[in-house]
Amino acid sequence: MNVYTLSEAKQNLPMxxxxxxxxxxxxxxxxxxxxxxxxxxxxxxxxxxxxxxxxNLSRNKIVDVVREMREKH
Structure with missing residues (x-):
């Protein structure tokens, strides 16, 4: 593992x-x-x-299921 000085770190931070x-x-x-x-x-x-x-459900099928659930409750 390499050790860098603070000065090196300041000058080469992205690297x-x-x-x-x-x-x-x-x-x-x-x-x-x-x-x-x-x-x-x-x-x-x-x-x-x-x-x-x-x-794989169409928008209409999802709306139908939601309406059916609301009618039950």
Whole structure:
């Protein structure tokens, strides 16, 4: 794993982001010797983000079913 100085990180941030994405993590050394890790975060998905289901029903058939359900209740 490569370690970059803060100065290198400032000058080459886009390249370092790509490298972190490819390698999983890079480290940046701060002035006083502290190391910081830069790594990509996996995107979170919403619980409402679901794949649609193709049920092959026409608009008219769906309207008929909804009307029928309303009449029953």
């Amino acid at each position: 370092l982001l790509e490298r972190a994405l490819f390698e999983g993590e890079i480290q940046i050394k701060y002035r006083v010797g502290q190391l910081f890790a830069l790594k990509p975060v996996k995107p979170t998905r919403s619980l409402l983000d679901i794949v649609g289901v193709n049920i």
